[in-house]
Amino acid sequence: MGEILVLVDHADGVVRKTAMELLTIARRLGEPAAVFVGTGYERAKDTLAAYGAQKVYLLEQPELTEYLVAPQADALAQLAERAQPAAILLTSNSDGKEIAGRLAIKLGSGLVTDAVDVVAGDDGAPVATQSVFAGNYSVQAKVTHGTPIITVKPNAATPEPAAAQPVEEKVGVTISEAAKGARVVERAPRTQTGRPDLTEAAVVVSGGRGVGSAENFTVVEGLADALGGAVGASRAAVDSGWYPHAYQVGQTGKTVSPQLYVAAGISGAIQHRAGMQTSRTIVVVNKDPEAPIFEMADFGVVGDLHKVLPQATEEITRRKG
Numbered sequence: 001m002g003e004i005l006v007l008v009d010h011a012d013g014v015v016r017k018t019a020m021e022l023l024t025i026a027r028r029l030g031e032p033a034a035v036f037v038g039t040g041y042e043r044a045k046d047t048l049a050a051y052g053a054q055k056v057y058l059l060e061q062p063e064l065t066e067y068l069v070a071p072q073a074d075a076l077a078q079l080a081e082r083a084q085p086a087a088i089l090l091t092s093n094s095d096g097k098e099i100a101g102r103l104a105i106k107l108g109s110g111l112v113t114d115a116v117d118v119v120a121g122d123d124g125a126p127v128a129t130q131s132v133f134a135g136n137y138s139v140q141a142k143v144t145h146g147t148p149i150i151t152v153k154p155n156a157a158t159p160e161p162a163a164a165q166p167v168e169e170k171v172g173v174t175i176s177e178a179a180k181g182a183r184v185v186e187r188a189p190r191t192q193t194g195r196p197d198l199t200e201a202a203v204v205v206s207g208g209r210g211v212g213s214a215e216n217f218t219v220v221e222g223l224a225d226a227l228g229g230a231v232g233a234s235r236a237a238v239d240s241g242w243y244p245h246a247y248q249v250g251q252t253g254k255t256v257s258p259q260l261y262v263a264a265g266i267s268g269a270i271q272h273r274a275g276m277q278t279s280r281t282i283v284v285v286n287k288d289p290e291a292p293i294f295e296m297a298d299f300g301v302v303g304d305l306h307k308v309l310p311q312a313t314e315e316i317t318r319r320k321g
């Protein structure tokens, strides 16, 4: 079985859940080999071993993180030329997809983005599932040329531990001048809300114009907190100034793919669907039974969200005891 390179998504060594998901998927395809770029490996080490990394490639040159993502594509391309992996997996976020695109060009390889599942096909090569047309169709895709490069959406797999003792290898790479086109001049930590990151959360509760005001968003936050989830918002709610732009879900906002998505007071415009259509289970609360969002609901409540959400929050909190 060949190596499956997994680019580890982390913040100064704090490994994101998406990396554990990718390592879990990599084990279905071959031998997981984590690619750790940047600083903080000591903090990441135990997690990567716990989730089955047989090998860790350490790429710690400062230049790799002093610029935007182009140097990481250079690095992965050089590593892939050397290691000849059976596939390369990255997280389907904006950085991951940009690196994957650049990498595919450099390697002359096929690329599949936004996979919601990846399994080994009959010949052992990865087969990726994509969810398209507002979640109405599933597409199975296989890379036919070069090293398969696949970006995988958060929550595509449940992280399963499988202890390993990874072999560590430091790798030095050459960064091209072209990759140094945009330097990072400042980094600032995001304000902590105590809630999970929107794009990675297993549960997202989103509010739309039906919420009615910024103050009323407390009912959305209340349900999100009861479920241990993140808060999202439609563009109408964001444009009204009720919730910060960073929480907008949709075509011009964040793409989310949680296990559970609750849409409260959201009509279901195509631009909103574009950001949440691959959610596993969709629950809708809307007072209009004709609202288009009901078409994609697994479970719908026709009612006033100001009554339904607090009742749901109360009941969930009671059951959690």
Ligand SMILES: Cc1cc2nc3c(=O)[nH]c(=O)nc-3n(C[C@H](O)[C@H](O)[C@H](O)COP(=O)(O)OP(=O)(O)OC[C@H]3O[C@@H](n4cnc5c(N)ncnc54)[C@H](O)[C@@H]3O)c2cc1C
Binding pocket: 207, 208, 209, 210, 211, 233, 234, 235, 236, 237, 248, 249, 250, 251, 252, 253, 254, 264, 265, 266, 267, 268, 269, 270, 271, 272, 275, 285, 286, 287, 288, 291, 303, 304, 305, 306
């Ligand atoms: C180029 C472009 C990009 C866009 N990008 C995005 C994007 O990224 N994300 C996005 O969301 N939109 C985006 N939009 C906007 C999108 O077209 C819609 O206008 C927007 O999603 C509507 O938001 P909404 O569903 O909250 O509001 P509305 O469409 O006004 O729907 C409000 C819903 O709330 C219900 N409601 C009202 N009161 C209550 C209540 N008390 N209880 C329960 N239900 C209630 C109503 O029945 C209605 O269905 C984009 C548009 C364009 C043109």
